Amino acid sequence: MPILEGKELRIVGFLCNWCSYGGADTAGVGRFKQPTDLRVIKVPCSGRIDPLFIVKTLLAGADGVLVSGCHPRDCHYTEGNFYARRRLEMLKRFLPIMGIDAKRFEYTWVSASEGQRWQEVVTKFTEQIHELGAAPKIVGAEAEETLKLMEAAL
């Protein structure tokens, strides 16, 4: 069962367990309506996110990737989100070099109590991806090449 053709795009979220996953839960508890495109992958900490995950996700066919962690200085593991910020900022600059529109990837911070903020983040990002439309597929040798380049760069 793929995404709903014509209705949804493929958006993948990487959320840290302590803040943003909780924030998404809080949004649910508050019944804050959101678009249905996003699929969430839970990780313990935004510092667990290897930028290559995001590249691989985009190469695998995702139209957008959203990362969300705890606010700076608020990390459950004290400094994980600082590592995340550094790595993801780098990644954002590299994406265009790889032929991927940098707007297809965003990272942000949402705390466990910020249900409303989560709703806004998801809604905005989903709109942004819909404006860009489906991502051009990078396949075969080209994809391998991109991946290699990224692996060397990041």
Place this chain on the structure above:
Amino acid sequence: MKIGVFVCHCGTNIEGTVDTAAVAAASREFPGVVFATDTMYACSEPGQDGIIEAIKEHKLDGVVVASCTPRMHEPTFRRTLERAGLNRYLFEMANIREHVSWIGKDREANTNKSADLVRMAAAKLLKNRPLFSKQFPVNKSVMVVGGGVAGIQAALDCANGGLKVVLVEKDTTIGGKMAKLDKTFPTVDCSSCVLGPLMVDVAQHPNINLHAYSEIEEVNGYVGNFEIKVKKKASYVDWDACTGCGLCVEKCPSRKATDFFNEKLATTKAINIPFPQAIPKKAKIDPDFCMKIQKDKCGVCAKVCPSEAIDFTQKDEFITENVGAVVAATGFDLFDWTVYGQYGGGKYPDVITSLQYERMLSASGPSEGHIKRPSDGKEPKNVVFIQCVGSRDKSVGRPYCSGFCCMYTAKQTILTKDHIPDSQSHVFYMDIRSPGKLYDEFTRRAMEEYGANYIRGRVSMIYPKGDNLVVRGADTLMGAQVEIDADLVVLAVGAEASVGATDLAKKLRISYDAYGFFMEGHPKLKPVETNTAGVYLAGACQGPKDIPASVAQGSAAASKVLGLFSQDMLASDPQVSVVDIKRCIGCGKCIQTCPFGAIKEIDFRGMKKADVIETICQGCGICTSTCPQGAVQLQHFTDNQILAEVNAICRF
């Protein structure tokens, strides 16, 4: 692996907007899935029994439950698996309630998305491995940080339960705000008569070791085995020798020291004991005002002290305490109201805070229980109270309700009438919030029996007129502007997180909200737990709370600690990182990035390698995304497991 999928209706919570039977049907097509069904309430007893039966009948060795958030019931279902003889980590959850059914009503899209989430969960599960906890011993002693009424209650309950307690208080005495209060609502009984005996119990309890005038410097370790460095701040008095006789205070010629206990209503001596019932009752020198320390003159206290306790050269001292659990009970502080220019911003001496008023009312306060206004010492007749100063006000960044101000303002109007029978109190309020037992009756008494004049509306400005102040505000019920001549204005200043709360939170690795109040583990089900195992909360540090609620939380936190310590051994979380020694090239990058110092360098047949110390690793996975070789992998969140989820949704 043979996976079974259980799609929960959650009554109508999920079924209302998700076709759970269709999700189950779709799941049967996913790799590894041999059984799938929908179920009414997966978490209920019949629901769990159904899972166990299916595991046995279909010889399942992996389970996916699609239901609510794993933050809610993951532990529940892991136990279910264990009861069926499966390892608890051969389990995944798909969150189709908070992340699907509750955030939109499009049944088709929701059903489709739910199936996707199950597909991801099943794909990850295929890569899961059984993980096993290790047992480790528990140090059955507890540290309570903060000696307000909440911390005192927690400390006494733990100590009475047989635990060794280390109580750390940053001031020279315990008691917190309650020690400064005159009388307390809704009974109007004297605060120190209630609190005093508890404080004495703390001092005398054989199981309690009190470090006053001390703060937490550093926290290491984990549940069951914390190692905490405590800073004992220099008081310039040897407290082992000091008997609290007060001779030094009497003789000290330096009279201008800031009197924090009396909320700066008066000044005090450079060497001081905050109040007669202080626990511990020990003197402390304020170095900023001590003539010996500042100018090397005087030294009178050292001469008069019968126990030779004065030590002008004393330095901060650091000690280490080993405990198995921590209760944070650091309370609150008052909002800095001087940001309100319309109330004079601190210019008018006769505009004071509610806590200053408590000191004024208190028989042990600087005016010995006589209400005297600061400007000229006259007894006020017209007292205006303004509520919600720094509460429920977005413009100053304090949108929340401080909870107890309505009640203490009513109390203060009653006490005003008791002290000055021919006085009149006026209260500007937004709403009266008094939902506790006997609380609404109490505020009504203030109005009806004690004649307090309640005016619903905000104050727009206070300005001086002669010796007095004029308070101008709106009466929104009458739709009129009112001006009241006031001899004294008392601001019901809101509560905010205590100074240094966020620093402490970082040391304890607990979360705090946008205002610095500590976050509980779950707003309903884990009110005194935190998301850090072994760290608990009590009192106003978690959010504004009155005394009954603070005491209840103190006891609740203590019962959690006693529960934790009813086991001799704790099980470690096996979701930790492990190093594949063959892949590790000994670059040391993980050692540098681990925030907990959980990775050490080892020598393996003459080669440098990394090794994770299991008991210290917190499972963040920062090392895993740092390692250039993929050699260190966080178990249960390995690269392969995360990428399996990615591939399940992107490539199908």
